[in-house]
Amino acid sequence: MTTQPTPPAEPEAGDDPTHQGEDLSSLLTRLLSASQGRTQKDLATEAGVSYPTLNAWMNRTRGTSRIDPERLRAMVEVFRRWGVRTTPREFFEAVGRPVPGPSRDEREARLLKLYRQLPEERQRALIKDAEAMLQVSRIG
Known part of the structure; x- marks a missing residue:
């Protein structure tokens, strides 16, 4: 790859x-x-x-x-x-506080940016992987 x-x-x-x-x-x-x-x-x-x-x-x-x-x-x-x-x-x-991780909007924007850079076949595979992760999270 x-x-x-x-x-x-x-x-x-x-x-x-x-x-x-x-x-x-x-x-x-x-x-x-x-x-x-x-x-x-x-x-x-x-x-x-x-x-x-x-x-x-x-x-x-x-x-x-x-x-x-x-x-x-x-x-x-x-x-x-x-x-x-x-x-x-x-x-x-x-304000002297630890910096939290990226906000939900920032994470979503990053994910979308990465998704758009993938070839179409990899985009489809990523969607299937995400759907599988969602199913597993609903079971567990």
Whole structure:
């Protein structure tokens, strides 16, 4: 079986060493400054966070270690919609939390990308394998 070389991974926004060690306040300040015309209120509204809470994070008057992971992911998605490159890794590191594995959407996107790269016969085989795995998981 021949394999095609894998292209080098595109660097993640969080891989920039100049931003390592950044806390949430610094991260949000940097990303908001890159978001032309967007405000803390815009971010709070679109990410489903109350403005007073977001403002307290920005002013470092409220702790960030207990922020719901989905709130962190929501802020990532808002910035991405605004055209600002960022990653969940940046947010989780900024609040001093371990970075969880990829989200379901990220896993699905990766699977679809791999599937599309396969020849048609391998795509069919992959579907049969997935159906078999589903059957086994229902039994066990």
